[in-house]
Amino acid sequence: MKRKLIEKALAVMKKGGADFAELFLEKRTSNSMEMNNGKLEQVNSGLIHGVGLRGIAGKKAIYAYTNDLSEDAVLNASKRIAQAIEADGKDDVEMNLTKSKMGNLSPILLLPDKIKKEEKYHVMKLANEGAVSYSKQISEVRINYFDYRQNIVIANSDGLLTEDERIRTRLMVFAVATKGSEKETGFVGPGAGMGFEFFNTFDVKESGKEAARIAVKMINAEFAPAGKMPVIISNKFGGVIFHEACGHALEATSVAKGASVFADKLGQQIANECVSAVDDATIPNAWGSANIDDEGTPTQRNLLIENGILKSYLIDKLGGIRMNMQSTGSGRRQNYTFAPTSRMSNTFILPGNFLPEEIIANTPKALYAKKMGGGSVNPSTGEFNFSVREGYLIENGKIAKPVRGATLIGKGFEILNKIDMVGNDLARDEGMCGSLSGSIPADVGQPTIRVSELLVGGRN
Amino acid sequence: MKIREFKKVVFKNARKKGIDNFELYHMSSHEFECSINKGEIQSYKDAENGGASFKALKNGKAGYSFTEDYTEDEAERIVTDALENLELIDSDDVEVIGTTKFEIENWKDYDMRFDEISPKQKIEDTKQLEKKILEKDQRIVMVPYCFYNDMYNEIYFANSNDVEYSYKNGGGGMYAGAMATNGNQNKFGVDFMFSTDPKQIDIEKLASSVAEKSIGLLDAKSIKSGKYPVVLSYNTVGDILGLLVQMISAENVQKGFSLLKDKIGEKICSEKITITDRRFYQDSIFNCPADSQGTLTKDKEIISEGVLTTYLHTLKTALKDGVSPTGNAFRSSYKGVESILPVNIDFAGGHVSLDGLFEQMDSGLYITNVQGMHSGANPVSGEFSLGAEGYKIEDGKKAYPIEQITLSGNLLKMLQNVKLIGSDKQMAMVMSHGMYTPSILISELDIAGND
Known part of the structure; x- marks a missing residue:
C-alpha cells in the first residue's frame, strides 16, 4: 500500500474527529498439514491480505476492516469510522509519517515458505513413528503441522510508520490409547517464533513418544478422587494456571472497566510472597514474542508480580487512555479483522528455591498435576477451571499412582495466596490464547509449584 | 476482479494444468458490532471481507489453497499451490466432488432486516440493554459485556461438474454479561438473543434474564462431594x-x-x-x-x-x-x-x-x-x-x-x-x-x- 494512501486514510479519520487514527496492514501466507494414522490427508496453504483501521476519540474506539485494498475501499472504511466517531473535526491534519523499524529479536534461519513440503511431511512422519512405536495400546495418532509468515505495516497519527515480520512454526501430536471400550488421549504441541530450523532444536520422535506416553499412562489409570486437597503442579504447561487465574484479570480489557478482581490493587499484596511473575514478549524466538506489538509499540519485559506485590497490568493503547497509563507493549490481535486489545505474550512465574523432588517429598498427600490441559476463567468473579491431562496421587511424599479425569477449580485471587512452595525448574510451553481480539500464540510457564489447597473434581 | 470473473480465470488455469476435478468456494462476510460500557461506546466494528478457496482433485487426492486477493497472479498461484499440495497426499481415502446439479428449493435468503436498522439505533438499543440490566437490582454493579452484533455471509460455490449455487445467511442479536456483588462474592450472569428477525430481540426480556442469572447466584456456597x-x-x-x-x-x-x-x-x-x-x-x-x-x-x-x-x-x-x-x-x-x-x-x-x-x-x-x-x-x-x-x-x-x-x-x-x-x-x-x-x-x- 502506498504511503500516500496510508496518510490519506489516517487524515480522513482525524478530520472526522479522531484524536488518534491507526492503520494495520497485514499480509500472511500460511501452511497447514494433517496426518492421520501415518497418512497425510490434508494440505492447505494460502494468503490473507487486508487492512484494519481504527479511530479513537476520547475513550471511544471505532474499528473497520476490509480486504479490498483499492483506494476507494480503504478511504470508504476511513470515512465510515469518521462518521461513527461523531466528534468535532480536527483541522490541522497534515500527516507526515516517518518510517522506523525496530531491531529484530528473533533471527530466522529457514523461512518456512522456502522449505519443500516433503520436508515438513518428513517431520510429521517422525512424530507419528515416535507415537506409534511407543506402545501397542496406541490406536490412533493425529499429527498437525502449521507455519505462517506474517508481514505487517502499522501507521498512526502520531507519525509512526513501521513494519515487522513474524514467523511461527508448530507441530501438534495427538495420540489415542484404547483399552476395551475405553479411550484416553495424550497431546504435545511444541511451537516457536522460528522457521523450519525449529525442528533442529528438539527430537521430533520424542515428541510423538511423549504424547503416546501420556495416553497410555492415563488409559491404565483410575479416576481421580474428588475433594479439597493440596495440589502440586509441574512446570511448563502448568503455567496455564497463572495465565488463566491471574494473567487475564491483569489485562486492561477488564481492569479499565473495573471488572477485574485486581483493579485498583497496584502496589498491594495479591499473592504469597514466594510468587513473582512476568510477561515477556522479548524472549528471542519464543512462541509469544514479537519485536513490536500489533499497535507498533516496542515490546518489553513486564514485571507483573514481585514477591507477591502487584507491580503492573498489561496495557494496550486504548486501555492506556481509559486507565490514564502508558501502553506496556501488550496490544495484540489475531489478524486484521480484529481491533487490538491488551493480551499476554509469554507469561510465567519466576523460579524459587526448591527442587521439584523436595516439593513432592515435603507433601504427605496431594494431587500431582504433571501435565495440565487447558482452562478458562471469568475475570469478574475470578472463577477458573482447568483440566489435568496427566495426574498422579502423592502419598507419603512419593508419587503413588496415576489418576485421570481430574479438573481443578477455584478463584484466582485465592489460589495466588495459596501457592506456598515454588521450585527452581522454570520452563515454558506453547498454547493458543482466545479473547476479545481473537486467538493468538502465547507461551505459559512456571517452575513446579505447590498450592496448599484446591478443589479437585473427580469421581466419588 | 470480481469473484465470478476470478472463478473463470481460476477454472481456465486449472483446465490448462490438466486437473480432472476442481471447485471454488467463496465466502464474503459483513459484520457490524458495537458494545457499551457505562453508557459509552466501548467498541464499534463495521467491516467486510472475503476470500476464495480452490480445491483440486487428481487421482482421488485433494489439495487446497486460498486467497483474499482476486488478481491474475493469485488465480495462477492457488491452482499451482493446490496441485503441489495434493501431490503429497498419501491417504487411501478417495476424494470426490459433487456431480449432481441442483436448484435450491424451499429456501429464502436472509433478508438483511438487521441492516435496515441505523447504527445509531443499534447503539441506542445496546445502551438501553445496559441501562435496563443495571436498573433491575442494586446489587448489579456493572455490565462488563453488553454487545449488539449482526452479520451475514454470502456463499458462492462452483465446481468443474457445473454444480453452481449461491446463498446468503445471517442475522443478529444482543448479548450481555452482568456482575452482581454482595460485598464479598461476585457473580456473573450472561445471556443472549440471536435471530434472523430483529423483532425477536426483546431487550426487556434479555435484561431480566441477564439480571436474574447474576443476582440469583449471590450468596452461593459449595456443597459436599x-x-x-x-x-x-x-x-x-x-x-x-x-x-x-x-x-x-x-x-x-x-x-x-x-x-x-x-x-x-x-x-x-x-x-x-x-x-x-x-x-x-x-x-x-x-x-x-x-x-x-x-x-x-x-x-x-x-x-x-x-x-x-x-x-x-x-x-x-x-x-x-x-x-x-x-x-x-x-x-x-x-x-x-x-x-x-x-x-x-x-x-x-x-x-x-x-x-x-x-x-x-x-x-x-x-x-x-x-x-x-x-x-x-x-x-x-x-x-x-x-x-x-x-x-x-x-x-x-x-x-x-x-x-x-x-x-x-x-x-x-x-x-x-x-x-x-x-x-x-x-x-x-x-x-x-x-x-x-x-x-x-x-x-x-x-x-x-x-x-
Whole structure:
C-alpha cells in the first residue's frame, strides 16, 4: 500500500474527529498439514491480505476492516469510522509519517515458505513413528503441522510508520490409547517464533513418544478422587494456571472497566510472597514474542508480580487512555479483522528455591498435576477451571499412582495466596490464547509449584 | 476482479494444468458490532471481507489453497499451490466432488432486516440493554459485556461438474454479561438473543434474564462431594451435547476418534431421547440450504428414541461408508477445509416444565452453567469434568445457590440415565451451528464440592 494512501486514510479519520487514527496492514501466507494414522490427508496453504483501521476519540474506539485494498475501499472504511466517531473535526491534519523499524529479536534461519513440503511431511512422519512405536495400546495418532509468515505495516497519527515480520512454526501430536471400550488421549504441541530450523532444536520422535506416553499412562489409570486437597503442579504447561487465574484479570480489557478482581490493587499484596511473575514478549524466538506489538509499540519485559506485590497490568493503547497509563507493549490481535486489545505474550512465574523432588517429598498427600490441559476463567468473579491431562496421587511424599479425569477449580485471587512452595525448574510451553481480539500464540510457564489447597473434581 | 470473473480465470488455469476435478468456494462476510460500557461506546466494528478457496482433485487426492486477493497472479498461484499440495497426499481415502446439479428449493435468503436498522439505533438499543440490566437490582454493579452484533455471509460455490449455487445467511442479536456483588462474592450472569428477525430481540426480556442469572447466584456456597440427581439447564445440555456433535462425525468415527464406531442401529442412550439435524429452524441464524461441497442439506434424525440412526457425512466419508452424503461438510471460512457440523441440532422437548422437573427430582441439584468444555471434556473418551454452578433443590424447589463444584461423568452414560425431558427447549449459545435443547433430569452425576 502506498504511503500516500496510508496518510490519506489516517487524515480522513482525524478530520472526522479522531484524536488518534491507526492503520494495520497485514499480509500472511500460511501452511497447514494433517496426518492421520501415518497418512497425510490434508494440505492447505494460502494468503490473507487486508487492512484494519481504527479511530479513537476520547475513550471511544471505532474499528473497520476490509480486504479490498483499492483506494476507494480503504478511504470508504476511513470515512465510515469518521462518521461513527461523531466528534468535532480536527483541522490541522497534515500527516507526515516517518518510517522506523525496530531491531529484530528473533533471527530466522529457514523461512518456512522456502522449505519443500516433503520436508515438513518428513517431520510429521517422525512424530507419528515416535507415537506409534511407543506402545501397542496406541490406536490412533493425529499429527498437525502449521507455519505462517506474517508481514505487517502499522501507521498512526502520531507519525509512526513501521513494519515487522513474524514467523511461527508448530507441530501438534495427538495420540489415542484404547483399552476395551475405553479411550484416553495424550497431546504435545511444541511451537516457536522460528522457521523450519525449529525442528533442529528438539527430537521430533520424542515428541510423538511423549504424547503416546501420556495416553497410555492415563488409559491404565483410575479416576481421580474428588475433594479439597493440596495440589502440586509441574512446570511448563502448568503455567496455564497463572495465565488463566491471574494473567487475564491483569489485562486492561477488564481492569479499565473495573471488572477485574485486581483493579485498583497496584502496589498491594495479591499473592504469597514466594510468587513473582512476568510477561515477556522479548524472549528471542519464543512462541509469544514479537519485536513490536500489533499497535507498533516496542515490546518489553513486564514485571507483573514481585514477591507477591502487584507491580503492573498489561496495557494496550486504548486501555492506556481509559486507565490514564502508558501502553506496556501488550496490544495484540489475531489478524486484521480484529481491533487490538491488551493480551499476554509469554507469561510465567519466576523460579524459587526448591527442587521439584523436595516439593513432592515435603507433601504427605496431594494431587500431582504433571501435565495440565487447558482452562478458562471469568475475570469478574475470578472463577477458573482447568483440566489435568496427566495426574498422579502423592502419598507419603512419593508419587503413588496415576489418576485421570481430574479438573481443578477455584478463584484466582485465592489460589495466588495459596501457592506456598515454588521450585527452581522454570520452563515454558506453547498454547493458543482466545479473547476479545481473537486467538493468538502465547507461551505459559512456571517452575513446579505447590498450592496448599484446591478443589479437585473427580469421581466419588 | 470480481469473484465470478476470478472463478473463470481460476477454472481456465486449472483446465490448462490438466486437473480432472476442481471447485471454488467463496465466502464474503459483513459484520457490524458495537458494545457499551457505562453508557459509552466501548467498541464499534463495521467491516467486510472475503476470500476464495480452490480445491483440486487428481487421482482421488485433494489439495487446497486460498486467497483474499482476486488478481491474475493469485488465480495462477492457488491452482499451482493446490496441485503441489495434493501431490503429497498419501491417504487411501478417495476424494470426490459433487456431480449432481441442483436448484435450491424451499429456501429464502436472509433478508438483511438487521441492516435496515441505523447504527445509531443499534447503539441506542445496546445502551438501553445496559441501562435496563443495571436498573433491575442494586446489587448489579456493572455490565462488563453488553454487545449488539449482526452479520451475514454470502456463499458462492462452483465446481468443474457445473454444480453452481449461491446463498446468503445471517442475522443478529444482543448479548450481555452482568456482575452482581454482595460485598464479598461476585457473580456473573450472561445471556443472549440471536435471530434472523430483529423483532425477536426483546431487550426487556434479555435484561431480566441477564439480571436474574447474576443476582440469583449471590450468596452461593459449595456443597459436599457425592453423587446427586441433577437437572441440567437447557444451555448446559447444549454445552455438553457439543461432545455428541463430535462423536457423530463420520470422519471421527472412521479415524477411530469416536466411541460410536459400529453403533448405527444400536440403542446408545435413553429411549426418551430423539435428536434431529434440521436445515431450517424458525429464526435460526445458522439455517443453510447446501453444505460447502455442493450437497443439499436435509432434515434427519440422528438419534431416534435412543437409537443411533446416522452419522454426519461429507462426500468423502459417505463414499467410504457406502452411504449417501448428508450435507454436513461445512467450512467455517475459506481459510480452512471442510469439517463435519450439523446445521441445527434439535433435541426434542418433553412435556414437563422446569418446575415439574424439580418436583420430580425432589432433592438434588439444578446446574445452570458449566465451564471448561474446551478443556475438561474429551470428545474421544466422552469423559467430562467441568466447573459448575446452579442451585440446590430441596422438596422440589430451589433452596439456595451453589458454586465451586465440579460435575463429572461420561456423556453416553449420562444420556442413558436421563429420566425426564423438559418442555423448555431454547437456543443454547454455540458458535458454529444451531443448538436447540431442553432441560433434562439425570438420575445421578458425580459432584465434587468444597464443603
